[in-house]
Every structure is written in structure tokens, then in C-alpha cells.
Amino acid sequence: MQSSLGRKSPPTTLQRLLLIKWDFWTVVTLLVYVFMFAFIIYPLFSLLMNSFLSEDGQVTIQNYILFMKLKYYRSALINSFMVSSVATVFAILIGVPLAYITSRYAIKFKGLLQIMVITSLLSPPFIGAYSWILLTGNNGYITRFIHSLGINIPSIYGWHGIVIVFALQFYPHIFLYVSGALKTIDTSLEEASESLGMNSWQRLRTITLPLIFPTLSAGALMVFMASFADFGTPMLLGQGFKVLPILAYEQFISEMGGNPAMASTLSIILILCSTLILFFQRYFVSRKNFSMTGMRTPKVKELKPVLKWVFTILAFIPACISILPQITVIITSFIKTKGPVFQSGFSLGSYREVLFRVPRAIINTYSYSILSIIIMVVAGMLIAYILVRRKSKVTAFLDGIIMIPYVMPGTVLGISLIIAFNKPPIVLTGTWFILVIAYVVRKIPYTIRSSTAILHQLDHSVEEASISLGVPPMKTFFKTTGRLMAPGVLSGAILSWITTINELSSTLVLYYGATATISVTIYSEVITSNFGTGAALASILTMTTLISLIIASKLSGGKGLSL
Template sequence: MQPTKRSRLFAFKKWDFWSWVTLVMYLFLFAFIVYPLCSLFINSFYNDEGVFSLETYANFIKLKYYYGALWNSLKVSAFATIFAILIGVPLAYVTSRYNVKFKGLIQILVIMSLLSPPFIGAYSWILMLGNNGFLTRFFHDIGIPFSSVYGWKGIVFVFTLQFYPHIYLYVSGALKTIDTSLEEAAESLGRSSFHRLRTVTLPLIFPTLSAGALMVFMASFADFGTPMLLGQGFKVLPILAYEQFISEMGGNPAMASTLSIILIVCSTSILFLQRYFVSRKNYTMTGMRTPKVQTLRPLTKWLLTAGALLVAFVSIIPQATVIVTSFIKTKGPVFHAGFSLNSYKEILFRVPKAILNTYTFSLISIVIMVIMGMLVAYVLVRRKSKITAMLDSLIMIPYVMPGTVLGISMIIAFNKPPVVLTGTWIILVIAYVVRKLPYTIRSSTAILYQLDRSVEEASISLGVPPMKTFFKTTGRLMAPGVLSGAILSWVTTINELSSTIVLYYGATATISVTIYSEVFTANYGTGAALASILSVTTLVSLLVANKLSKKGLMM
């Protein structure tokens, strides 16, 4: 018997609060992820005359100018990942397995270097190792031949120092929880320490190591700022997509769309490839016997401490450099002897709007992300179904979307009626929310999995409605962990460049875009002052997040 119209309406009225949350989230994702992506995909099949054609894809395959950019992206990302592993794994092993000194300081420095945006690292190394950098001049003065940091090798160098903390943090956590019985079994068979590390320890932590390596590769593959500042003619795919879309000669939106689709396909393929290799073997352990920190001889301990501190201090050099140079007297690209606050006075006089925009847009985005993250996390964890599983998959799409691609897709989708958002601050906020929402939701779901349902059930059994129970009880319990995760999203939002540079116009410029412009016009002093503001904000945010996470553990 078919349901009548009245019965269907009655069933619709029976929807609870969480059903509406699910529906609203689907509408949001379809409006700002699925629709822009479909628009981007369709646009890639139309040439400049608006005729359906495979010309852009054919040109990508035929012309080295286009497919060479893909090869360049893969090359720098692969080398950066390899070098990040070579730095991150030994550093994680030393700090987690041995009684080296200053572990807390090392971890803070490593995390600080990770949270700093890559383009600030690139800018700092230009100040030090550029064509007229002070280290470059020093090397020339003492007779050491050194050209500059520009080129693909410089890009790999900056990516390595920027992203090896991913490897360090992932591997450190895995090494602290690994079951040592397998290592002890290998030791009883007479295996050397290196042999045990290669044949037992590394295979056991392979899923975690590969997840960290994936993060390094994806971040390098999608980054726009570093190759743009250091490339000097070395084109990678995000830069080429941006240049094709926003060109002084009129641009080529169809080719930009094609390059963007290829970027997404490559990112998705890499993600599935990593999951395939992890799924081939079983990596489960009992975890009953976690490793003990080994006590070293004084000389060995101090040598390893010195090595670990050296790596950490080198990776924090970019932030130290921009802060110091922001106080040096400057006239355009030339630094003069003596300290001055002129750079700060200039930015407060010339670009105060960019500073205000950065914090305003990021704050609005974070408020939206926290509210959406907590509500959607509850749906995903407590209301599991095929519908919520599909919702979870849609939410993770931005995870594989470079910021440049997201910006291009949103302009193509919202540059014409019925909804015109380009040229407004709203499109920037939406882009930030879409890009960073997966991370906020993941931190929220992680907290929710740790909360016992009995607390909610007790509240509901006392007659409190489910929605009120969430806001009065569950939400409050989630808050410390969610806020600490949200602060990390806030840090990446204020530093966002790749999507902002596509979507902004003069009145909505942010600090990151202004730094990029100042560096390209050789105003290094003002660029350093703006970068210092971001660095100090990052440090303060990290300290607040650390305090909140400790409070969350205490509750």
C-alpha cells in the first residue's frame, strides 16, 4: 500500500533536530563542494568559444609546457617526502626511545615550524640565501661558491624543513605505543639494532609512517606560495592553473579547469594508493608492552641531544629571521644598519585593512567551523547509517583539493546569476570553512568517541530533550578538545594563501596575500613585519591550544 500525501507529510514533521542537521549539511556540501566541482569539471570540456571539446586535455598530453608542470609537481613532492622521512624518522626515534635532554623544547620548536606557512619559510630563506641574501654574501666573501636558493632544489629544501614535522609527530606517537615483544624476539635471535629497526620496527609503524608521508606529499603537491616565490620559471601544476585562470592576456579558464581536474585526480590517486599499500598487510599488535626509554652514556646522550636540537633550531630559523629583519632599517629591498619600527609603522598606515580582514574572516570561519564540527560529529558518531557514511565521504573531499583548485571552482560556480559571490568577503569565509572543516570535524569525532553515552542517556531518561542534552551536557564535555583542535584550524586559516590569492580582490586582501605582494615588489621590511605578526599569532595560538588540551585531559 502506497503512503498517502498526508502520511508522508506527517513523517516529514516527525524529523528530529539531528535529521535537520544532516539535511542542512548535505545542502551546504552540495552547494559549496559538489556544485563547484561539477561546474569545474564541465567547464574543462568547453573551449574559449564555448564549444564542447577535448582540446584542453589533448593540449595537456601533447604540450610539454603543461605535462611538464605535472612532472615538476610530482618531482618536488617526492623528493620533499623522501627527505622529510630521512629527517623525521631518526628525530622521532631519538626523542622517543632515548633519554635525550630538552624533549619539550624540541617538540615545541618542531610544531612551531609546522604551523608556520610554507611561503613565510620561502620568504625567509630568500632573505638569507637569495641572490643578495646575507648568507649568500657571506659565502661569497669566504670563497664558497653558492648561487642562491631559487629553483626546484630550493623548493625541495623549504618543503623538507616545513613538512618533516608531519613525519616526526606521526612516528613519535607510533614508537611510544609499539609492542616491544616483537623487537625483543628479534634481539634474542641475535639481530643487530639496525636490522631490528629495518625489519621489525619500521614495518610495524608503516601505516602511521605512510600517513605522515601522505601528508607531506599532499601538502607539497598542493602548495602555491613556495614554488611561486622560489621557482623563477620552474612551473608546478598549482601555479600553472592559477596563471591560466588569472592572466594579464585574458586567461584561459578552460585550461585552468582542466589542470585543476588533473590536480584533484592526482591527489585522489595518491590517497588511494597509500590506503592500498596499508591494506595489503595486517599491522595489529597487542600493545601490552610499550617501550621503555633507554638510558644512554653521557657523551652519547649529549651528542644525540645536540643533533636533535640542531634540526629543530634550523627548522625554526625562518620565523626567527622574519622577526629580526622586521626591526631592521630598510629602504625597499635594501637593509641598513640599525634597528627601527618603521616597517611596523608603514604597515599600520598602509595596509591596516589587510590585518583586520585576516582576523575578522578567520574568526567568523572558526565560529562556523566549531558549531558545524560539533553538530556534524555527533551525527557521524551517534547516528551512524548509510546516509551519514556518505556525508562523511563528502566532507573529506576538500582534503584532496588544493586551495588553488577550490578557489578556481568557486569562481566558476559563483561568478554569474543566480548566486554571485565573487568579489565579496563571503566567498573567502566559505572557502576557509570548506577547506578546514574536515580537520575540525575529525577533532570533534575523536573527542566524541571518548565520551560515554551513559551521560547522555541519563540526561534523556530524566526528561531532558535530546537537543537540549547535547547543548547542556555533550557539547560542554566536547568543548575543550574541540576548541584546541579549532585553534589549530585557526592558525592554518590566518596563514591561508593558495585559495585566498584566487578569491580576493583589493578590499578583501589578507595578511598572507599582502606578504606575497610585498615580496614580489621587493618591500622586504614590510613583508617581514607582516610575517612576524602571523608568526607571533601562531605562537600564542599554539600556547592556548596546549593549555586547552591539558584542561581537556583533566576533565
């Protein structure tokens, strides 16, 4: 019988920590976990706990019961699903034919078309909503013109207007995803179906669409999630039509004092719905997946001159309509104004007023975004290295945490950060620092994704050779690996930059007077009918987006952004 003296007791937690090899990457992993737990897990946990509190601080499920009982709350959830679903359907109806035409046929001006499509995607939705108000609002240019012909049309306000703006704003997700899939599809399957007597429509329906379904569903998910989480467009166009992000915002920030517990409840329901949609898409794709070799990619077909022009015009119709908001705000920004009323003639008055009245908003936007992008680039590269080169259960769990911002609408993130950091020992509400944190948390997944993509393409032997020559791992990363990653990472980081300068939903919850940004100021100007200054500020964002796209294209060697 073995003596108990001969048995080894299991190591304690302290002993396990002492056995860990504490190198540079272990420290980085620990710091990343601290950041993620501090600004993602802890705020989310605080939000969840707050949703179970009554007004007098007692633990209760009354908020969830109220949500189920009151039609006011249920209707907002139904409205959110309705506009998001319908917008996704319309985005597919626009994006799939456009992708098929541009990827399979040699139409004219393809490069210009792609620039227009990407520009319309990266412009913030609330600017699109504002532009459509100028064009088709109650007193819009197009509305007045059509009324002068004796034809009455409904204005852009209401749920149908929200759907139109979402579809025109987000169909580029479908276009870009499907275009990539159609260019790599194996044509031997289509040729085999053609030899069996299938016509073009049957071949498209039974072969092509099933093959690209996983990619198409990923694009559709992006459209649905973006529509479901958007705050600015329903707020500007709804006129009483409530969706869940608006309701959460109004419950949290109310003239009557607000109801943070109910706002937390609505926020948790928003996250649950987004997560369920994400899992549903992945489950559905796993059951309907198709594979192909991709050995014979399709060739672009030449068309007869007349047919080429017909297809070109058909492709440019949705692209021109979707970029109309950007053109509208730029032109409108130069029209003379007298208060909220536009006058005949052109001037720089709106720009002068912007520079005189709200220069701080412009400075804030660029300073906060520059600081955020620096953090995102450095942290994104380090996190990507951990995920790709230091694979383990620890890093796999970290990868899961990084996915959380994908299902957190900006409004929800803002509310969770305020609930978590509005009392001692750490008070961040009312500071610029909390805005930078929100931008980093929301946008860093873009940078991490571009960093991991480029890192997968780099040969591990370069780092091994450097370390074998006695160069420490940290120095090797910053002098060798980091430099090789930089061009691809910066191209992806510009996407984070563009979405950061245009961020509205989280900023609107977190800012106070001195930390207002351009997007918040545009929103305020539109609400108060100061359309001239709103257009000038929107034009500044639009031009910044265009310049950023050009820089990204140069950095990526003309390949453009990887969205």
C-alpha cells in the same frame, strides 16, 4: 490468484519524506547536506563541466587533448610529482631518525624540541620560502658571507630550493606520526628478534619499520599532498620552474584575459592525481599491514652524559634549521629599511609602515578567521555528533563528502568557487563572504576530526539520562554534550584557526583589493621586494601562531595539538 486490488503500491518519494522522523538531528543532517552540496559538490561539478567547454562554449575534450599533447603542461605535472616525491623522501630521512631518538632515548629539552618542531610546521610554507630568500637568495645574508670567503654556492632559487623548503617545512608530519607509533609499539617483538641474534640495524629494518609502516605512510602522504598542493613556495622560488598549481592559477588569472576552461582542466587533473595518491597509499597499507598487541610499550632508555649530549645536539640540528625562517623574519622586521634596501641599525619603521599602509589587511585576516572559526566550531561539533551518534548510510556518505577538501588544493578550491558563483542567481565573487566559505570548507575537517575523537570518549548514558528527564535532544546537546566536548574541540579548532590566518593559495585566487589579508599582502610585498614590511607582517603571523599554540596547550591540559 491474488487480486491486483490487494497489492500495495510502493511508497512515493513524498510519502517516504513524510515517514521520516523529523527531529532536531534530521534537520541538522539536511542542512549539512545542503551546505556541502552548495559549496563542495556544486563548485566541483561546475569545475568539471567547465573543463569540457571550448572558448566559444561548445562541449569538447580539446582541453584534455592539449594537456596530453603540449610539453608545457605535461612538464608542470612531472615537476609537481618530482618536487613532491623528493621532498617526501627527505622529510622521511629527517623525521624518522628524529622521532626514533626522541621517543626511545632520554635526551635533554624534549619539550622545547617539540615546540620548535610544531611551530615550524604551522608556519606557512611561503614565509619559509621568503625567509630562505633573505638568507640564501642572490643577495642573502648567508650567500654574501660565504661569497666573502671565496666560496660560490647556488642560491635558493630553482627546484632544489623548493625541495629544501618543503622538506624542512613538512618533516614534522613524519616526526609526529612516527613518534606516536614508536611510543605504542610492542617491545616483545623487538626483544624476541634480539634473542635470535639480530643486531640493532637488522631489528630496526625487519621489525620496527614494518610495524610502524602504516603510520609512516600516513605521514608521508601528508607531506606529499601538502607539497603537491602548495602554491606560494614554487611561486616565490621557482623562477620559471612551473608546477601544476602555479599553471592553474596563471591560466585562470592572466593579464591576457586568462583561459578558465584550461584552468578548470588543470584543476581537475590536480584533484585526480591527489585522489589517486590517496587511494594508492590506502591500498598499499592494506596489503602491508602488521598488527601488534601493544601490551608492552617501550621504556625510554637512559644514556651516558656524553652520549646524551651527542643525541640532543643531533636532534636539535634539524629543529633549529627548520625554525630559522621564523627567527629570521622576526629579526629582519626590526632592521631599518630604505625602500627595498636594508640599512644598518634597528627600528620599528617597518611596523609603522604596515600599520599606516595596510591596516585593512590585518583587520580582514582576524575578522574573517574569527568568523570562520565560530562557524567551524559549531558546525564541526554538530557534524561530529551526526557521524558518531547517528550512524547510517546517509551519514557515511556525508563522511565521504567531508573528505573531499583533503584532496582539493587551495588554488583549485578558489577557482571552483569563482566558476560556480560568478553569475546570477548567486554572485559571491568579489565579496568577503566567499573567503569565509573557502576557509570553512578547507579547514573544517580538522575541527570535525578533533570533535569525533572527543565524542568517542564520552559515555552515551549522560545524554540518555538527560533526555529521559524530559530535556529535548537539542537542549541536551548544547547544555550537556557540547560542554563536555568543548575543551577538546577548541584545542583542535585552534589548528584550524592557525592554518586559516596563514592561508594563501585560495585567498590569492578569491580576494580583491578591499578583502586582502596578511598572507596575500606578504606575498605582494615580497614580489615587489619590500622585504621590511613583508617581514613585519610575517612576524605578526608568527607571533599569533605561537600564542595560539600556547592557548591550545593550556586547553588540552599540556598535551599539545593533535595533528
